[in-house]
Amino acid sequence: MGNGTQIGRVRGLGSAKEGAHHWIAQRLTAIGNLLLMLWFIGSLLVMPDLSYASVSQWLSSPLAAVPMILLLVSTCWHLRLGLQVFIEDYVHEASGKLPLLILLNFYAIGAAALGTFAVLKLAFTGAAA
């Protein structure tokens, strides 16, 4: 702990003990989410329908598969950061906080990995005719 300046005495006393990198990453992924979600909603709205043929054909094209993978990474990264703050603010006991943070990491990374695998499978094996 700092032994002189005022900033030195308060640094690291927040509930997360650190923050600048977390803060920047939250905003970077927010901008990513904004662009990618607008692309995703727009793409869904101009699809002829949501049948298997339309959806699988759309997702097997590189210009849909890549943004979709980026969307999964950006949103899951963002939700990992956001829910981390949620847990840090509302769960006060270390015995509950640590397991929840571990679970959150598994959830966010697991969701992004599952979704990414699904998109890659469609993209590489091609949509059923």
Next chain:
Amino acid sequence: MAGADRPLSPHLQIWKWGPAMAASIAHRATGTILALVGIPVLVWWLLAAAAGAESYGTFRTWVIDAGEAGGLAVLTTILFKLAAIVVAWSFFQHMLSGLRHLVLDMGAGYELKANRTVALLTFVGSIILTLLLVAFVAMRGLGS
């Protein structure tokens, strides 16, 4: 002046609600809804599409349109439609209050009147955008 029962910070229960406070907690609540409802359904949809026509059909039956399946699927598709509206509103609310936060992060928009107006506009905007989306989806028949 200094009354004995003036509130001390932070006492969530006895703070007077205002647009800025509502926008702030709504940002957190809608983010949680998107993370815990929106993302699982998105991943389920992608996995169903990747697993082939039959799996995608199962997803459609339970989530989008029960079709001839009837029974429980009729109930779940209604629930998923309601959930879709909640998730759509959550997205627009989170998007608009998120944009508000990006402006506030730059140190702008703290004038009392402007701050209050923008906070209120996030709610007005999210409701309008949700209604437009629902109307468009219904018009295009994408929900069946």
